[in-house]
Amino acid sequence: MPGAPEGRSRLVGDAAALLLRAAAPERHHVLRAAAWLLLTAGLEALGPLIGKWLIDRYLLPRDAQLGAIAGLLLGALVAGFAASWLRYGQLVRLAGVAMRSVQRVREEVYRHVLRLPMSFFDRAITGQLVSRVTNDTEAVKTLYVQVLFVILDSLLVLVGTTAAMLWLDWRLMLIVATLVPVAVLVVIVYQRLSAPAVSRTRELRSELNAQVAESIAGMQVLQASNATARFRDRFAAVNGSHYRSRRRELRANAWLLRPLLDLLNVVLMAAVIGVFGLRGHGGVLGPLEVGILYAFVNYISRVTEPLTQITMQFSQLQQAMVGAARVQVLLKEAESPPAADRGRVTQGAIAIEHLDFAYLPGRPVLHGLDLQFAPGSFHGIVGHTGSGKSTLLALLLRFYPAPHGAIRIDGTPVEAIAEDHFRDRVGVVPQEPFLLAATARENIAMGRPLTDAQVEAAARAAHVHEFIARLEQGYDTPLGEGGARLSVGQKQLVAIARALAGEPRILFLDEATSHIDSETEQVVQRALAGLRGKVTIVAIAHRLSTVRDADRIVVLNHGRIAELGTHGELMAIADGLYQRLYLLQQLEEADQQETGDSGPQASGSH
Numbered sequence: 001m002p003g004a005p006e007g008r009s010r011l012v013g014d015a016a017a018l019l020l021r022a023a024a025p026e027r028h029h030v031l032r033a034a035a036w037l038l039l040t041a042g043l044e045a046l047g048p049l050i051g052k053w054l055i056d057r058y059l060l061p062r063d064a065q066l067g068a069i070a071g072l073l074l075g076a077l078v079a080g081f082a083a084s085w086l087r088y089g090q091l092v093r094l095a096g097v098a099m100r101s102v103q104r105v106r107e108e109v110y111r112h113v114l115r116l117p118m119s120f121f122d123r124a125i126t127g128q129l130v131s132r133v134t135n136d137t138e139a140v141k142t143l144y145v146q147v148l149f150v151i152l153d154s155l156l157v158l159v160g161t162t163a164a165m166l167w168l169d170w171r172l173m174l175i176v177a178t179l180v181p182v183a184v185l186v187v188i189v190y191q192r193l194s195a196p197a198v199s200r201t202r203e204l205r206s207e208l209n210a211q212v213a214e215s216i217a218g219m220q221v222l223q224a225s226n227a228t229a230r231f232r233d234r235f236a237a238v239n240g241s242h243y244r245s246r247r248r249e250l251r252a253n254a255w256l257l258r259p260l261l262d263l264l265n266v267v268l269m270a271a272v273i274g275v276f277g278l279r280g281h282g283g284v285l286g287p288l289e290v291g292i293l294y295a296f297v298n299y300i301s302r303v304t305e306p307l308t309q310i311t312m313q314f315s316q317l318q319q320a321m322v323g324a325a326r327v328q329v330l331l332k333e334a335e336s337p338p339a340a341d342r343g344r345v346t347q348g349a350i351a352i353e354h355l356d357f358a359y360l361p362g363r364p365v366l367h368g369l370d371l372q373f374a375p376g377s378f379h380g381i382v383g384h385t386g387s388g389k390s391t392l393l394a395l396l397l398r399f400y401p402a403p404h405g406a407i408r409i410d411g412t413p414v415e416a417i418a419e420d421h422f423r424d425r426v427g428v429v430p431q432e433p434f435l436l437a438a439t440a441r442e443n444i445a446m447g448r449p450l451t452d453a454q455v456e457a458a459a460r461a462a463h464v465h466e467f468i469a470r471l472e473q474g475y476d477t478p479l480g481e482g483g484a485r486l487s488v489g490q491k492q493l494v495a496i497a498r499a500l501a502g503e504p505r506i507l508f509l510d511e512a513t514s515h516i517d518s519e520t521e522q523v524v525q526r527a528l529a530g531l532r533g534k535v536t537i538v539a540i541a542h543r544l545s546t547v548r549d550a551d552r553i554v555v556l557n558h559g560r561i562a563e564l565g566t567h568g569e570l571m572a573i574a575d576g577l578y579q580r581l582y583l584l585q586q587l588e589e590a591d592q593q594e595t596g597d598s599g600p601q602a603s604g605s606h
């Protein structure tokens with residue numbers, strides 16, 4: 001919680017770490033800007049000094065040395081102009097640094113997200129993650145412009161002005177200096193009051209993003225279950241909280257910051273003029289110098305203005321810090337460790353030995369699995385919902401780390417095969433075919449440098465070539481977002497073509513036939529039959545007909561191997577699990593045929 005002291009210091013620490021990391025490559029720009037801004041502050045401090053000389057030396061003594069007066073006026077003008085010009089130059093320089101930093105940080109965050117382990121995405125919320133990569137990285141820019149420009153510049157102006165006042169009259173300077181602790185106090189109080197609101201606003205904004213992303217992803221379910229009104233209300237509630245939280249922030253700004261600081265300015269001005277009055281009448285503090293009064297009145301506004309600037313930026317600065325800290329927290333998430341490069345996938349033999357696995361400590365999902373898949377063999381994995389099929393596949397695909405040495409491919413522990421090589425040689429057809437808003441060719445190639453002939457050969461092997469060739473622009477036909485133009489079966493065949501295009505030695509199918517009709521299922525079966533002997537195939541199937549012809553079928557039950565054998569062998573086990581699943585499915589199929597439904601599929605539940 002950013003409201004708690006240790007939370008706040010962690011937030012500042014995280015934001016500072018990100019800022020430093022982003023600034024590192026452009027240190028020289030930042031240092032140069034600081035040097036030029038120091039010079040700018042010096043030039044600006046000259047103005048009132050020149051005014052004082054003019055008054056004390058020429059105006060009060062009525063000494064009309066026109067040349068000297070003109071020279072001083074010109075000097076003040078040139079110093080003022082040079083200061084403005086230099087400041088503008090540094091603003092442009094730092095804005096450039098800020099934009100390049102955002103670009104670098106955003107790329108770093110995206111690269112990092114791509115390397116995060118699957119377990120991270122089990123807890124991540126898509127919309128929030130998108131916020132991190134897009135909005136929150138913008139925070140780095142705000143931090144740069146705010147911290148490096150406004151604060152740095154204001155501090156330097158303060159230093160220049162204070163030095164000039166010290167030189168003119170240190171006692172008066174001390175009166176003005178009382179402003180600093182008071183302003184710091186105001187900022188601290190403001191921060192206490194507004195920090196929770198600022199951080200809450202940011203959380204709520206990210207929640208809004210998450211809700212929109214979730215609704216769009218699940219639009220069909222949302223509309224079909226007539227939940228739009230509920231979602232609209234849920235969104236409105238969060239949006240209302242966002243408004244109120246933002247209003248609290250702005251109120252703190254409006255009531256506290258500007259009025260208090262303006263009040264301080266007036267009090268200070270009155271104090272300095274009062275001291276002058278005393279000096280004039282009693283001569284207690286020394287002879288009256290109108291020039292000094294002129295210079296001090298000028299300097300006071302130069303002290304209060306940067307202080308006001310720094311404090312006024314505080315709200316933005318806080319938002320930026322929250323954003324930057326969140327990006328930093330995401331960057332601190334441990335990436336999947338890079339795989340060693342100690343072996344290759346050659347034949348495609350898979351050996352699983354004593355494989356235990358739990359997502360959460362103390363809640364095992366797989367118990368001591370032992371399995372051997374010979375090169376080129378076809379294995380089916382079946383079992384009731386929650387029996388561990390997808391978990392086994394996720395471990396085979398290295399989405400989660402399996403215990404060391406429990407899974408070997410061609411003798412090498414799966415975690416010791418280089419990532420690129422592993423992904424090249426191991427193909428997967430997921431349950432939900434994920435298609436890009438791109439052409440059929442791009443969807444099959446997925447960025448790999450494949451020739452047209454290779455893409456077409458893969459499509460033929462997946463029995464989807466004829467379909468693609470009939471599209472109006474053939475392989476160059478855009479398939480729409482998520483392959484919206486295709487039926488689920490067609491999408492699944494494109495996904496199979498994609499997996500085959502890499503010419504894998506091993507192919508995993510995750511319930512690739514559960515959403516397709518019997519006719520398309522037969523196409524998939526023919527495609528798999530064509531690969532037999534060449535590619536090791538492991539297919540999870542709800543629909544048992546898909547794996548009926550497999551060399552062996554593994555029946556999982558509560559994370560253990562319950563039965564193992566060919567379809568015939570398993571059917572011969574009296575009152576066996578597989579037999580029961582199979583008969584149940586046949587009954588359901590018959591039922592569906594009677595009621596005219598298509599797409600028979602079933603699974604027992606135990």
Ligand SMILES: Nc1ncnc2c1ncn2[C@@H]1O[C@H](COP(=O)(O)OP(=O)(O)OP(=O)(O)O)[C@@H](O)[C@H]1O
Nearest residue numbers: 122359360365383384385386387388389390391392
């Ligand atoms: N990411 C996860 N985090 C924690 N537990 C999980 C996770 N994924 C699955 N589980 C749990 O692991 C067990 C096995 O799930 P798994 O998805 O492997 O089963 P399955 O046989 O593939 O089921 P289905 O046929 O419904 O897909 C279940 O009890 C499930 O709740």
